[in-house]
Amino acid sequence: MNAIVVDHLCKTYRNGVDAVTDVSFTVSAGEIFGLLGPNGAGKSTTVRMLATLSVPSGGSAQVAGRDVESDAAGVRRRIGYVAQASGVDRHGTGRENLTLQAHLERVPKRDIAGRVGSLLEWIGLTEAADRLVNTYSGGMKRRLDIAMGLVHEPEVLYLDEPTTGLDPETRSALWADLKRIRQERKLTVLLTTHYLEEADQLCDRVAIIDRGRVVIEGVPSDLKAKIEGDSVTLNVEGRTSEGASVLRTMEEVLEVIEDGDSIVARVAHGATAVPALITALERAGIGVNAVTLSRPSLDDVYLHYTGHRFTSNGMAEQNHQAPANRRGGDQR
Amino acid sequence: MRTFISDTLHLLVRHLRTTLRIPIWIVVTLVQPVIWLTLYGQLFRRVVELPGFGDTTYIEFLTPGVVIMTALFGSAWSGMGLIEDLNEGVMDRMLATPAHRGALIAARVLHAAVTVLVQSLIILLFGLVLGASLPGGIGAFLAILGIAALLGAGFSAFSNGVALLTRREETLIAVINFFGMPLTFLSTAFMAATLMPSWIGVIAKVNPVNWGVNAARDAMAGTNWGGVGVNMALLAGFVLLTSFFASQAFKVYRRAA
């Protein structure tokens, strides 16, 4: 059964920004689905439309069998929404926040106190339950956010960039929490992230979203498997496009993409190809500063389908150049 | 309707709790009216000797004015809390729940009314301590609280509407400053109607602050209950009008997202 069906959704904001141009994907019940993309790709806009907070400009979406436009109230009853910007009341305590949320989510009155108590324990906030949220750390606040999204035991939970802004330690602790949610609760999770690693670690399936459209959807390991061979990143002293053309002529090279100061070449066997690649470049008079060899990661999947690399801060690079050579594995 | 009432009450509790957690805020909002009552009450004591004030003391004349003025400024800032909720994602979180949409605004309006009620009570008692008398008795006392709460609800709804349309604290502050003082001085809060320039008298007639001041003053004197009724009805209409404005502004806000 499908918990979320998104069909050619698009959104143009009033100021004319085309935040989402073409997003389609389906999420099966019980799945953790990742929407992976850099800042500004349209992840939050997509989630906001699925949470009935923003009216789509086109396309349609059903959540838990209800249409987000024609049955917004039905959708709201079945979802938990944890926004990118926290959304907890800083001037209230953890317990007060959860209790009010439970009322608004129509949890039966007699169940509220018990459920709030056990949720607080479940996220390890029992001690801090009666302290003002103002005094919480980033990680505690995030855990409270997630608990608030779960208080009415929704069918579908949206987590918009749940670990952005957290330090690495807190992030991995939260990953463990999210894995726990998956094990202990029957629920569908739609998670957005700009961390490739996060999508890889947590998600059963991902859709890669770039500039408002979904470029590929699938199981992370399948997506990586489709990208054959190894990635060789050659850091060169300028003349990248010239170097790229040199490499493109080589038999063992499957795909070449220019990426700033580097050339990324995908080859069948990294270890044997590296010397040949370096030699070819140096013969053309292009010095190689550094070489890294890696197994295909989601980063390479992203690069393959969008033609630009995910940078460390999550921003897509601004060069709009298309993949120089789309001789991908599918053609061989 | 049941969900509207129950959601409103739960949200009201949240707002009241927030207010009570910053008790200094309550004190601060009372400093100004107390200064007015003591200072102006002394400074302009002999103003009432002018013809037009009738047989009253200035403190008795001033107290209802200060009550209403405090109600105006106490409630006009109501939209600031809403803007904080919009900015912090609290509103989005609530809008993603089945919570009654109207309750999200009604709770803020009700909160302003309750706050104003408490402030008015304190000011009124202070006025009595300073020597104002209350010929209208306990009925007058309650009526004045009701009048202040109505006025507070009306301006709170207006403030929340502006907050939803502009979503910026700076703009809301500017709007309040633009309207607040003129509305006060274009009323009989400080000066008897017969002593006003006639053009101010005309504006005062359509000024909700003036309706509030007149109703409160009439109630205090306990002589013109008909006038109290009319002005309270006008205030109730004002509350309906600004509530409608706020609910439309909320629709605009939600559609623009």
Ligand SMILES: Nc1ncnc2c1ncn2[C@@H]1O[C@H](COP(=O)(O)OP(=O)(O)O)[C@@H](O)[C@H]1O
């Ligand atoms: N309320 C809004 N009004 C206008 N433009 C917006 C609004 N929210 C987001 N955008 C723009 O839409 C694009 C997509 O934003 P967003 O959905 O937040 O992306 P992401 O969550 O992937 O970072 C960005 O260019 C952003 O500036």
Ligand SMILES: [Mg+2]
């Ligand atoms: Mg986002």
